[in-house]
Amino acid sequence: MPETKNYVDPAGIHVIAPNLKQRLSGVTSTIIQLVPVQNRLGQKVAVLGPGLPPHLPHLRLIDLWKLWRAPEGASHRVWHARRNIEMLPGIVLRDVLRMPLKLVFTSASQRKHSAWTKFLIRQMDAVIATSAKTAGYLEVPNTVIMHGIDCDIFRPAEDKAEAKRACGLDPELRYVGCFGRVRHQKGTDMFVDAMIELLPARTDLAAVIAGRATAKHIDFENGLKAKVKEAGLADRILFVGEHKNIADWYRTLDLFVAPQRWEGFGLTPLEAMATGAPVVATDVGAFSELVRTEAPATGVVLSTVGAEAMARATAQMIASPENLAKMSENALAHARSIFSIEREALSLGEQYKRLHP
Structure with a gap:
């Protein structure tokens, strides 16, 4: 039996987070993670639209007429859009229907x-x-607020060997991970090629690929599995599929690789660093702004995108256990101090406050 949605009265809501696409995406994930934290901080946020968990505070479409009245304790509500399809209704509600909204x-x-x-x-x-x-692509004044992650969920293992055993991995091996959707855009093939180049000479290492290939990318994934098998590395380059307990898998890693060819923002390096895994990343999305390459370094950002450069950087980082351990400490401190989801939510709250007349 489906869980009943948590519907709330708009009168007590100060911020509306619309999600007007059914398909799960990074935007949807952002809303799911942020809204509970924002509400813990007293920002009085509710969601609107499909594809969101029922436990979040939801507004009904039939209650939108109540937005003509300002919320309790404020002169207006904030309509926080993250897509074109959400900006447009906000404009209609504010400018055509004259509702007290700030967009x-x-x-x-x-x-x-x-x-x-x-x-x-x-x-x-x-x-x-x-x-x-x-x-840099916006032609209007803007404020940079980078995404954060839940550092209570993404945290280091108390016992890394036990963390590996819990996921069915060999505690005697060190693991390099690549997590996310399995597809060309995500660079999974470059990671596989890099590991095929690196692992034969490093019998102490293995690789984990965690994530789902959607229907149109199944052939791509199967081709990678065949290549790994042909290289004789099927027992050391592991495709473990999609997991809800992905933080547990991060805790098994000694190094994380983000091999994307293109990315909008990209949370995986943050999730890795928050669990104490240093990062090798391509220079796409916000990766160069997330991974510190100068002291205290948390990883490497590749200027050249390709399997050879990825294998070389991975080999250099894994070669010195002392340096890798130091980078692990740096990565954890960096993620916790700058990229917590509480920091993101507080910054959004400050932005909302600036809109008050």
């Missing part, structure tokens, strides 16, 4: 916007960019 848009895009998107963005009362790279 906020968060952009993660790192490409030139269409004329339509630019028009929508110009109608916003405030614009947030998730990285400096993203901010």
Whole structure:
């Protein structure tokens, strides 16, 4: 029996987080993670739309007429959009139906916007960019607020050997991980090629690929598995599929590789660092803003994208256990001090406050 949604009265809601696409995406995940934290901080946020867990505070479409009345204790509500499809209804509610709303848009895009998107963005009362790279594509004043992660969920293992056993891995081996959707865009093939190059000479290492291949990428995944088998490494380059307890898998890692060819923001390096795993990342998305390459370094950002450069960087980092251990300490401190989800939520709260007249 499906769980009943937690519907709330708009009168007590100060911020609306619309999610008007059914398909699970990074935007959906952001809303799911952020809203409970924002509410713990007293920001009075509710979601609107499909594809969200029932435990989140939801608004009903039939209750939208109540938005003509300002919420308790404020002169307006904030409509926080993260897509074009969510900016447009906000504009209609505010400018056509004259509801007391302030419109906020968060952009993660790192490409030139269409004329339509630019028009929508110009109608916003405030614009947030998730990285400096993203901010560079915006033609309006904006504030950079980078995503954060839950450092209570993503935390180091108390006993790494036991963490490996719990996931069915060999505690005597060191593991390099690549987590996320299995597809060309995510660079899974480059990671596999890098591991095929590296592992024959490093019998102390193994690799873990965690994530799902959607229907149209199954052939891509099967091709990678065949390549691994042909290289005689099927027992050391492991495809473990999608897991809800992904933080447990991060805790098994000694090093994380983010091999993406393209990325909007990219949370996986943060999740890895929060569990104490240093990172080798391609220079896409916000990775160069997440991974520190200068002292105190938390990893390496590759200027050249390719399996050979990835294998070389991985080999260099894994070669010195002392340096890797120091990077692990740096990565954990870096993630906790700068990229906690509480910090992101507090920064959003400050942005909302600036909209009060």
